[in-house]
Amino acid sequence: MEPTLAYLLQLIVDTLESPGSEGARSNLTEDRIFIPLFILGIFVIRGIGTFFGSYFMALIGTKLVFDLRVDMFNKLSELPSSYFHGESSGRILSKLTFNTEQVIGSVTQAVRVLLREGLTVIGLFGFMLYTNWRLSLFFILIIPFIAVIVGYASKRFRKLSKRIQNAMGGITDVASEAIKGQEVVKIFGGKTYERKRFYDAAYSNRRSQLKMELTKSLNVPIIQFIVATALATIIWLALDPDISENMTAGHFVAFIGAAGMLSKPLRQLTEINSILQKGLAAAQSIFEFLDEKSEKDQGEIQAKSLQGELVFEKVSFAYPNTDKLILDKVNLVLPAGKTLALVGRSGGGKSTIANLVPRFYDIEEGALRVDGINAKDYGLDDLRRxxxxxxxxxxxxxxxxxxxxxxxxxxxxxxxxxxxxxxxxxxxxxxxxxxxxxxxxxxxxxxxxxxxxxxxxxxxxxxxxxxxxxxxxxxxxxxxxxxxxxxxxxxxxxxxx
Ligand SMILES: Nc1ncnc2c1ncn2[C@@H]1O[C@H](COP(=O)(O)OP(=O)(O)O)[C@@H](O)[C@H]1O
Ligand SMILES: [Mg+2]
CATH class of the missing domain: 3.40.50.300 (P-loop containing nucleotide triphosphate hydrolases)
Structure with missing residues (x-):
């Protein structure tokens, strides 16, 4: 789009520049029709491009988020019990809702801008190279400066995005606890305490967002300024009689026009970086989640219908990531068809024994045999059936x-x-x-x-x-x-x- 407009400028100026001869006159009449039609043509093509671009981006973006969400939920249903003790439900929920939503912004917005503005920059720069490559090469000098700034900003964006996501988890967390425990909150005067907790979580989210915006707001004008410096220098050089002598007026205007038009797509590319980094940070947390270890399910014995004889053999057990032995060499025999009642003080390990039978936790020492076969050797679904x-x-x-x-x-x-x-x-x-x-x-x-x-x-x-x-x-x-x-x-x- 922009490169063609620059080319148009060249056409218009060159047409107006060469009056006089009969040939040039008819040229002008032709161009008078051609140029406006050309402009309309570009906009029609652009319009069609925008429509399909937006729609197909949404098509791809929503599909990606949909797939991620479904994959995450499927993963969720295979995670071991210990995962749910280590991670609060609010944080898991926020991964499923908020983090995936961040990815879609990145995919649709960032990719669209990256494609459109990136192509514009390449087109404009190509046109400048074509018009006057020596002057254009001057632009290349500023690339390292821009790269340093963009690199620094990207790291910071990524870090802050992670913080924003964490804070979002905190917000969901406090809110869901306060909802579930609303009676306790009321009776025990937890209102102030819960409000403070929520305030802190929401505030931490806001602070990270502001920091992100600050980085973005500084980043964009700084890069704009570098580009402007390059532009100013180029114009200064271009106005040098030795250089401008070799160009027609049309070329000259088109070159300056193209250089001027570079700044808008460059700004948009810089702005989109923050969204891109948000998406990357979110994607990272999502893939970490998808990489979590599922429940161990290596047993191959199918068990359509078991008799139900349970034998605990010297089972020692501590919950994952703890040292305290809850069960210490427990032996227990429960024949099929019999009832066993476990009686003991609370915290004695009754529920723990119950949890080991369906293999909510893995037994590391000793063994549980069901119908004489180690419970680990059954397929998990089969055993649980x-x-x-x-x-x-x-x-x-x-x-x-x-x-x-x-x-x-x-x-x-x-x-x-x-x-x-x-x-x-x-x-x-x-x-x-x-x-x-x-x-x-x-x-x-x-x-x-x-x-x-x-x-x-x-x-x-x-x-x-x-x-x-x-x-x-x-x-x-x-x-x-x-x-x-x-x-x-x-x-x-x-x-x-
Ligand atoms: N998910 C867990 N992670 C770490 N320790 C746990 C977990 N669940 C229970 N415990 C500990 O295991 C011990 C036994 O708990 P439990 O089997 O629920 O006792 P009971 O059902 O006999 O009251 C308790 O001391 C408790 O602190
Ligand atoms: Mg219990």
Whole structure:
């Protein structure tokens, strides 16, 4: 675009410069039609280019972010339990939402500007070389200066972008904690404390953003100034009679015009650098996340239906990245079809033992054998298909009661089976009384139900799974003794089958 405009300038000036002869006159009439049409032509081509450029960039950019998000979520579902203890949910969420969003800006905006303005710069400079290569070479002298500044700015942009992303994680983190714990915040007067925490996180984000803007605001005019210096020198040299003598007036105007037009695309290229660096920093954190180690799943033995005999052999266990041995050479035998109750003080390691069976954590010392085979040798999905679990911390998903009982592999279960499981879990009484029965929405994390009701829904889910290994980790802690006894009886009769 700009190079052609510079060429036009040359045409116009040269046409006007050579009046007199008849030939030149007709030349002028021809050019009078040709030049405006030429201008319109350029804009039509440019318009089409802009349209397809923007749309296809969006097409590519959104596809890339979409793929990244899906890949990240797929990764999320394969990460070991230990990952979730080391990283707060707010930070993981912000990676999935904010960081991916930064990549799209980089892809669409930066690439578009890079292509368009980069080509413009090359075109303009090529035109200048063509018109007067000696003068143009002077521009090359400033490249090292610009490179140093751009290099410094890029590093700083990258560093600040990382800080902004971190601060964004902090913001999501504090907010999600305050939302989940809103009752505690209210009762224990945590308002001021939480507000301060949020203020700090948001402020740290703002400060990094301002620093980023400061670097950008300094960076752009400095580079503009260097370019202007080069331009001024070139014009000064060009006006030297010895040099300008060799050029037609048209060439001269076009050369200066092209040189002048260089400054806008150069500025845009400098400005886009910050977005590019933001995108790179985000991409780095995303790829680090995608490179996280998945759960170990090297076992190859398929286990369609296990008997459920569990043997702990001298199992010693410490949580990852800690030294404290929670289990010290524990031996335990649990024949298939039997019930074992672990009783002990809180913090004694009962939940830890429960967590080792489905291999939420790896046993480093000793072994757990299921039906005589080391649990590590089973395929992870295969092993887990044989285990039903009701956690200390009940998890209900935002959906209907039916979806919560018939969850995952059980999604195809018939209403008959679901109701039977709900009855065994002593949950059918209250589900039946709900206006919409099994279709009642449980709300986020089941907040619309009482603790005991939530536990009974979770127990129904475990019973419906009908697995050979059933783990109940304080699953009836929120139940009255009558409900608990009813569930015990139901479980006993289930085990006889
Ligand atoms: N994810 C974890 N990381 C590090 N230590 C843990 C983790 N979970 C539990 N612990 C520690 O393991 C010990 C046993 O906990 P747990 O098995 O939950 O006890 P119980 O269920 O018997 O009350 C506790 O001292 C606790 O501090
Ligand atoms: Mg426990």
């Amino acid at each position: 044989n285990i039903a679990l009701v956690n200390q911390k009940i998890v209900l998903f935002n959906g209907s009661v039916r979806e919560n009982i018939a969850y995952g592999h059980l999604a195809e279960a018939s209403d008959e089976d679901i109701i039977a499981a709900a009855k065994a879990a002593n949950a059918w009484d209250f589900i039946e009384k709900l206006e919409q029965g099994l279709d009642t929405q449980v709300g986020e994390d089941g907040t619309l139900f009482s603790g005991g009701q939530r536990q009974r829904i979770a127990i129904a889910r475990a019973i419906l799974k009908d697995a050979s290994i059933l783990i109940l980790d304080e699953a009836t802690s929120a139940l009255d003794s009558e409900s608990e006894r009813a569930i015990q009886q139901a479980l006993n009769s289930l085990m006889k089958d």
